[in-house]
Amino acid sequence: MNGMTAQHSNHTGNRYPPRGGLVPWFVPIAGLVLGAFANPGHTASPAQVLAATMAADWRTPAPDQTLLMELAGGRKVVIELAAPFVPRHANRIATLTRAHWYDGLAIVRVQDNYVTQWGDAEGTHPLPTGITKMLAAEFSQPALPAGVKFTQLPDRDAYARHVGFAAGWPVAMEKRNGPVWMAHCYGMVGAGRDAEADSGGAGELYAVIGHGPRHLDLNITLVGRVLLGMEHLAALPRGTEALGFYQTPAERTAIVSARMLDELPAEQRPAVEVLRTESAAYQAWLEARRNRKDDWFLHGARHIDLCNALPPVRLR
Amino acid sequence: MNGMTAQHSNHTGNRYPPRGGLVPWFVPIAGLVLGAFANPGHTASPAQVLAATMAADWRTPAPDQTLLMELAGGRKVVIELAAPFVPRHANRIATLTRAHWYDGLAIVRVQDNYVTQWGDAEGTHPLPTGITKMLAAEFSQPALPAGVKFTQLPDRDAYARHVGFAAGWPVAMEKRNGPVWMAHCYGMVGAGRDAEADSGGAGELYAVIGHGPRHLDLNITLVGRVLLGMEHLAALPRGTEALGFYQTPAERTAIVSARMLDELPAEQRPAVEVLRTESAAYQAWLEARRNRKDDWFLHGARHIDLCNALPPVRLR
Numbered sequence: 246m247n248g249m250t251a252q253h254s255n256h257t258g259n260r261y262p263p264r265g266g267l268v269p270w271f272v273p274i275a276g277l278v279l280g281a282f283a284n285p286g287h288t289a290s291p292a293q294v295l296a297a298t299m300a301a302d303w304r305t306p307a308p309d310q311t312l313l314m315e316l317a318g319g320r321k322v323v324i325e326l327a328a329p330f331v332p333r334h335a336n337r338i339a340t341l342t343r344a345h346w347y348d349g350l351a352i353v354r355v356q357d358n359y360v361t362q363w364g365d366a367e368g369t370h371p372l373p374t375g376i377t378k379m380l381a382a383e384f385s386q387p388a389l390p391a392g393v394k395f396t397q398l399p400d401r402d403a404y405a406r407h408v409g410f411a412a413g414w415p416v417a418m419e420k421r422n423g424p425v426w427m428a429h430c431y432g433m434v435g436a437g438r439d440a441e442a443d444s445g446g447a448g449e450l451y452a453v454i455g456h457g458p459r460h461l462d463l464n465i466t467l468v469g470r471v472l473l474g475m476e477h478l479a480a481l482p483r484g485t486e487a488l489g490f491y492q493t494p495a496e497r498t499a500i501v502s503a504r505m506l507d508e509l510p511a512e513q514r515p516a517v518e519v520l521r522t523e524s525a526a527y528q529a530w531l532e533a534r535r536n537r538k539d540d541w542f543l544h545g546a547r548h549i550d551l552c553n554a555l556p557p558v559r560l561r
Numbered sequence: 562m563n564g565m566t567a568q569h570s571n572h573t574g575n576r577y578p579p580r581g582g583l584v585p586w587f588v589p590i591a592g593l594v595l596g597a598f599a600n601p602g603h604t605a606s607p608a609q610v611l612a613a614t615m616a617a618d619w620r621t622p623a624p625d626q627t628l629l630m631e632l633a634g635g636r637k638v639v640i641e642l643a644a645p646f647v648p649r650h651a652n653r654i655a656t657l658t659r660a661h662w663y664d665g666l667a668i669v670r671v672q673d674n675y676v677t678q679w680g681d682a683e684g685t686h687p688l689p690t691g692i693t694k695m696l697a698a699e700f701s702q703p704a705l706p707a708g709v710k711f712t713q714l715p716d717r718d719a720y721a722r723h724v725g726f727a728a729g730w731p732v733a734m735e736k737r738n739g740p741v742w743m744a745h746c747y748g749m750v751g752a753g754r755d756a757e758a759d760s761g762g763a764g765e766l767y768a769v770i771g772h773g774p775r776h777l778d779l780n781i782t783l784v785g786r787v788l789l790g791m792e793h794l795a796a797l798p799r800g801t802e803a804l805g806f807y808q809t810p811a812e813r814t815a816i817v818s819a820r821m822l823d824e825l826p827a828e829q830r831p832a833v834e835v836l837r838t839e840s841a842a843y844q845a846w847l848e849a850r851r852n853r854k855d856d857w858f859l860h861g862a863r864h865i866d867l868c869n870a871l872p873p874v875r876l877r
Contacts, residue, residue, distance in 0.1 A: 456746065480799055483795075
């Protein structure tokens with residue numbers, strides 16, 4: 246059986262491409278130039294588009310803005326921080342990570358179709374010298390950061406008039422001149438907060454594990470995106486207490502360590518790359534996703550939702 | 562800490578309501594009439610709206626259109642079939658269930674941010690007498706089934722001009738007079754198919770476990786929705802083969818049994834109820850979700866996405 250049904254042994258990367266933003270690590274990515282992106286009347290599948298990308302179509306997340314979190318059992322999660330949109334929070338998280346402050350903390354909450362949350366659940370883990378818990382919220386920016394291009398999606402969005410990508414991040418605006426905010430899509434990471442807006446000091450972080458809870462936009466500071474290892478956060482047992490908190494400490498998954506990539510020896514850094522959302526290749530991929538030409542598909546959607554458009558990630 | 566962050570012991574149902582469509586089983590639901598729904602300038606939280614519903618605001622899924630699937634370890638999943646929109650597939654699934662045909666099969670595929678899939682992966686499990694694998698597709702209906710009311714959402718949707726709920730199901734239309742189709746939202750269940758449109762004979766079923774893959778709409782037959790136990794399908798380990806298939810049979814989760822509710826003694830049937838999407842209570846709940854008045858929220862989204870609007874489910 247094919248397509249959405251089970252397979253014997255006839256999976257092929259072209260016919261059944263990954264539909265999400267994450268290129269499975271086992272899919273070989275060719276660096277061939279096929280010139281396919283110049284042709285608006287494409288006939289390629291999303292996987293074929295990715296196979297035809299050039300090295301320059303991909304960016305390497307900055308090692309000083311990307312962290313590797315290792316969970317118990319060797320499960321590794323790579324998170325890129327959205328420094329252009331949340332400079333204070335990116336700096337705070339990098340500082341806490343470099344202090345090895347997250348080491349030994351745990352995943353404390355998994356609420357189905359919502360979030361997985363980790364960090365200092367009890368608020369008792371002493372902060373490094375010079376750091377206080379409060380941190381001014383960064384729910385939005387008054388306008389796009391200087392030099393950042395907005396790649397608008399023509400597609401409708403329930404929550405905002407203008408949506409698209411900027412510096413690789415999913416963003417929304419009600420007016421084109423701002424303010425601009427990041428969107429709660431699957432795999433996005435935020436900083437939990439108390440009732441006060443400025444209380445999201447990154448002592449606790451969460452990742453979205455369900456349908457984008459966009460009503461959280463502008464209510465809490467998103468700080469980045471899980472680039473690799475999202476399955477380790479999404480497949481955890483759900484907590485049975487209110488809001489998905491675990492009932493007992495024993496149910497928690499320990500954070501063995503969290504390190505900025507530039508803390509690691511070069512050979513230990515995951516060679517992760519993200520498709521540039523300013524590239525023609527990204528536009529071709531979007532178009533292939535809007536109108537699937539894979540054999541299995543019978544109907545082209547002609548549209549794509551912002552949260553189904555997060556740029557693909559690959560290992561070099 | 563409050564809100565999105567971890568709690569000590571101050572969780573309250575009002576302040577931190579379930580944000581999704583599923584009312585946790587531990588939340589007491591009062592049957593009080595507060596008259597809140599008559600007031601468009603609401604100040605209630607979604608949980609408060611639900612607490613003020615009346616018994617008549619809820620419907621009990623028909624026992625002959627709802628099944629209980631028990632997985633290894635006693636994990637129970639309740640699925641309602643969307644008979645008004647997919648009469649052939651609902652009938653086929655009920656027939657296979659009553660033949661106890663799914664018993665002993667397994668979950669064979671879990672692809673992150675996409676689907677969990679179960680059934681006869683190898684296509685070798687003999688079908689009951691009189692049933693052939695092929696079944697005419699039910700991707701859409703020419704128009705709303707007779708007598709079914711459409712509760713339209715005023716909110717924008719990326720994929721269709723008109724979206725809302727009909728007989729409790731999330732539906733989309735490009736034109737108001739049809740065709741009408743069900744939408745791939747978190748928790749919706751479909752019938753896997755081969756390359757041929759009519760090959761989705763319900764030998765394999767899948768549930769959506771990520772951001773709504775709406776590009777599957779009109780490409781494959783949705784058959785119903787997981788009402789209870791969705792966490793048992795969403796928290797499974799992801800498969801490491803292409804498309805999230807498990808590499809070995811040992812990784813699969815066994816289906817102990819699947820039964821239509823009317824096959825079970827009355828005391829074994831889960832007392833599940835779904836908020837009527839035609840009710841004023843549902844409209845009040847939608848409005849409370851669009852503009853959260855919970856203390857924690859600082860900004861009202863004013864909109865809601867179709868897949869964030871699936872009607873709440875509760876245990877009576």
